[in-house]
Amino acid sequence: GQNIDQPTEMTATEGAIVQINCTYQTSGFNGLFWYQQHAGEAPTFLSYNVLDGLEEKGRFSSFLSRSKGYSYLLLKELQMKDSASYLCAGMDSNYQLIWGAGTKLIIKP
Amino acid sequence: IAGITQAPTSQILAAGRRMTLRCTQDMRHNAMYWYRQDLGLGLRLIHYSNTAGTTGKGEVPDGYSVSRANTDDFPLTLASAVPSQTSVYFCASSDSTQNTGELFFGEGSRLTVL
Numbered sequence: 001g002q003n004i005d006q007p008t009e010m011t012a013t014e015g016a017i018v019q020i021n022c023t024y025q026t027s028g029f030n031g032l033f034w035y036q037q038h039a040g041e042a043p044t045f046l047s048y049n050v051l052d053g054l055e056e057k058g059r060f061s062s063f064l065s066r067s068k069g070y071s072y073l074l075l076k077e078l079q080m081k082d083s084a085s086y087l088c089a090g091m092d093s094n095y096q097l098i099w100g101a102g103t104k105l106i107i108k109p
Numbered sequence: 110i111a112g113i114t115q116a117p118t119s120q121i122l123a124a125g126r127r128m129t130l131r132c133t134q135d136m137r138h139n140a141m142y143w144y145r146q147d148l149g150l151g152l153r154l155i156h157y158s159n160t161a162g163t164t165g166k167g168e169v170p171d172g173y174s175v176s177r178a179n180t181d182d183f184p185l186t187l188a189s190a191v192p193s194q195t196s197v198y199f200c201a202s203s204d205s206t207q208n209t210g211e212l213f214f215g216e217g218s219r220l221t222v223l
Contacts, residue, residue, distance in 0.1 A: 045213075096154065
């Protein structure tokens with residue numbers, strides 16, 4: 001079956017670095033997405049990886065290893081506004097997204 | 110403001126009633142989707158439409174129907190609501206001709222079925 005696994009909750013300190021891991025199993029693979037969702041709001045797109053390696057976008061970076069079925073989202077210089085849920089989603093061979101349950105990130109001062 | 114609009118934002122509904130959640134986008138995206146989001150679960154696809162005039166079933170289609178008469182509108186109908194359909198519903202769209210296939214989400218419709 002298809003499955004996305006990510007931790008339920010993580011806590012980090014303002015100004016620090018945090019890595020949110022995601023493992024995926026999809027029928028075929030057409031990319032790995034990360035979305036940010038603040039409480040009570042809609043998800044917003046953060047990153048897309050389809051090739052192995054690290055994609056950097058400002059304070060956020062996303063990594064993909066297709067052979068390991070693994071991705072992570074790296075957040076640097078954490079700010080209080082980064083408190084949110086981070087959703088990992090894999091795109092299968094039919095171009096449908098399979099979503100993880102999300103990782104709630106709590107930032108402490 | 111370009112984007113995707115859902116209505117209503119929130120609704121309390123008696124079981125057995127019919128309900129339509131509206132979704133409109135002005136980005137001329139070809140693909141549209143309806144998801145439900147429940148605590149502890151990932152977003153689950155209810156129905157989708159790859160282009161105007163076509164629709165398809167997602168992971169959890171039972172009890173829901175959709176139509177796509179034109180590019181902009183993609184309403185979701187609950188013919189006879191049941192309490193298990195209490196959820197937050199998100200409409201989304203994408204330009205599937207783009208490599209990233211990035212989804213743009215509406216603000217969500219919170220539905221409570223009593």
